[in-house]
Amino acid sequence: MHPSPLHYSTMRPQAPASVARDSKKDELRSAPWYWGSISREQAKNKLFGQPDGSFLVRDAQAKKGEYTLTLMKDGNEKLIKICQINDNYGFVEKFQFSSVVEMINHYMTNSLKMYNKTLDITLSNPIVCPFYEDAQPQGDLRLLCDAFVRCSQLLLQQEQALDQKKKSFNAIREELAEKKLHQSVFGNAENMFRSQIASIESFMNKPPVNATGIGTGAGGAVGAQCSRQEVEQHMRENLQRMNEHLKVMHARMERLNQEIKMRKEEEQLLERQINASKPELQELQLCKDKHIERLKGFGLTDDDLNVILEKGFDELQQNYEKASNQPHRNESLWLIKEAKRQDAEEMLSGAPTGTFLIRARDAGHYALSIVCKSVIHHCIIYETESGLGFAAPYNIYPTLKKLVEHYATNSLEEHNDKLTTVLRIPVRYWLQNKQQLLEQLQEELELEQEQERLAQEAALMPPPLPPQATASSAPIPTTRSREHRGHDSIDASFSIETETPPASISPSNFSTSQ
DSSP states (O other): OOOOOSSGGGGGOOOOSOOOOOOHHHHHHOOBBBOOOOOOHHHHHHHTTTTEEEEEEEOOSTTTOOEEEEEEEEEEEEEEEEEEEEEEESSSSSOOBSEEEEEEEETTTTTTGGGGTTTTOOOEEEEOOOOOOGSSSSHHHHHHHHHHHHHHHHHHOOOOOOOOHHHHHHHHHHHHHHHHHHHHHOOOOOOOHHHHHHHHHHHHSSSGGGOOOOOOOHHHHHHHHOOOHHHHHEEEHHHHHHHHHHHHHHHHHHHHHHHHHHHHHHHHHHHHHHHHHHHHHHHHHHHHHHHHHHHHHHTTTTTHHHHHHHHHHHHHHHHHHHHHHSSSGGGGGGBBBOHHHHHHHHHHTTOOOOEEEEEOOTTTSSSEEETTTEEEEEEEEEEEEEEEEETOOOOSSHHHHHHHHHTTSOOOGGOTTTTOOOOEEEEHHHHHHHHHHOOOOHHHHHHHHHHHHHHHHHHSSSSSOOOOSSOOOOOOOOOOOOOOOOOOOOTTTTTOOOOSOOOOOOSSSBBBBB
């Protein structure tokens, strides 16, 4: 087998063997909530004004090797000693955690009431220590990646928490505006009721002079029935009902005022928390940016960082080792500039799916020759100002090696539905290791042959399908002229490209190559 041109160990500079490192201390130093040897007063200042559940960890001043957890509960700072016995950590008696980080992570999702019944709270809001170069792990890529993941996750959690607080704050503001409108309506209703009550009382105290006058005749007999006592009784009843309504209104207004007061307090608390979280988010973002800067110093790319965040360091390591051990990194195994189309077909004859080479074209640009399901395809690789690629807007690769590395893991099917393969085996690697690769691919080849047999059986069923050539070019619709050049001719079903590539080519198809 061809040796790997680059081994993963080249990415991981380690500390000198003579320097003994404490992995637990490295892990703790990379924790965002660890503040080192700050004083009790400094810790108190850091937690001032923070909500319940906020915490930080610092070195214990009394005893070396132990730590102090400072926690906000009921608006006050609580000091909790973190003890160590036989390299295990805990609060009292049971020292069940192998590290401080493991213990803190546990209590971030589990209540501290397991330790103290009065502390029914989780460590929900870490107070993040600003990034310092000398506080971060040196040389160990795994620890640095773990610290980067924790910092990024914490930043995301804090951003989500801030967004939720802002939504709650805005909802309370809208609710308060509505309640103040209700307050105004209650005030207007109260004024109306008091005006009516005053009018009735005034009428009862100073009744009209003719209110009890008695007329003559039949009309006078009816008026006599409405005596002064009846009028006053009716008014007293109305006055009583209005006073009862006014009493009910006062009770509702009092409840409304209490609700407004409570919601205002909630609004003010949220506003304080939002303002207090902004510097913390800035520190977290700075911490994340510093981690990114250091990780890129190890040669990692943005894609690598995304893999770390989504799947972890182990996945990155596996991907890198897999990529490092691939023969694709050795251009001499697949770049054969002098090869012609016929040479390529001879070299690829009988090769398994995914075997490929890249050659220079007489007409300019490059050509990819690749086997897919026993058929050899030839596709143009355009060389443009924006980069190399099969078609716009995918001409983005600065070198052929970058293009090969991309399509070593991404199917060519995204450009042409007949090429259901990746750039799997460089042709010279295949020729040098044919027997060994055949053994590895035996099961796959048997499955491929079975699929071909089924396809042939299906082709015999009506309606009959036209037979396929064993060596053809990947089709692409085009209006370009056609020409034939002896052995380097193109199948009549495909078109030959001109020397100048078109300005835009549909990404759904490759261009065929001479």
